[in-house]
Amino acid sequence: MTKRVVVYQLVGHRFLGVNESGDKAMIDGDQPATGPRPMELLLMALGACTAYDVVDIMRKKKQPLARYRVEVEGVRAEAHPKRYTRITVTHIASGPGVTLEALERAVHLSHTKYCSVSASLNAEIATKVVLEPWEGEAEGA
Numbered sequence: 001m002t003k004r005v006v007v008y009q010l011v012g013h014r015f016l017g018v019n020e021s022g023d024k025a026m027i028d029g030d031q032p033a034t035g036p037r038p039m040e041l042l043l044m045a046l047g048a049c050t051a052y053d054v055v056d057i058m059r060k061k062k063q064p065l066a067r068y069r070v071e072v073e074g075v076r077a078e079a080h081p082k083r084y085t086r087i088t089v090t091h092i093a094s095g096p097g098v099t100l101e102a103l104e105r106a107v108h109l110s111h112t113k114y115c116s117v118s119a120s121l122n123a124e125i126a127t128k129v130v131l132e133p134w135e136g137e138a139e140g141a
Contacts, residue, residue, distance in 0.1 A: 053110035066095035
């Protein structure tokens with residue numbers, strides 16, 4: 001399968017990315033910025049890719065997440081091409097009946113088997129998992 005996007009220069013270091021469906025993303029390197037920088041978009045792509053997997057895996061385990069976020073932090077090299085040399089992905093979730101074991105397994109599967117963004121990166125990627133206490137009502141209550 002081949003995917004294609006087009007990136008148009010708007011002015012200076014300000015670009016508009018458009019996918020085949022016509023969805024748009026502002027990509028910015030100018031000040032004041034009107035969108036994320038390319039390397040920030042890469043971290044966002046990694047976070048979204050793994051989140052997609054984890055949500056699906058947890059739903060299949062019959063432990064759907066009620067609250068979930070992914071925090072991604074990248075350390076860049078000092079010399080060009082200033083790639084990410086280390087990325088830490090922290091999964092923070094909660095929900096009625098969600099177990100740490102199931103969440104850790106879902107994160108592991110995402111990062112080692114399913115997340116195509118993770119597999120495409122040339123960086124050491126570490127993961128962390130945080131299960132927050134569930135303080136809401138049970139689903140369907």
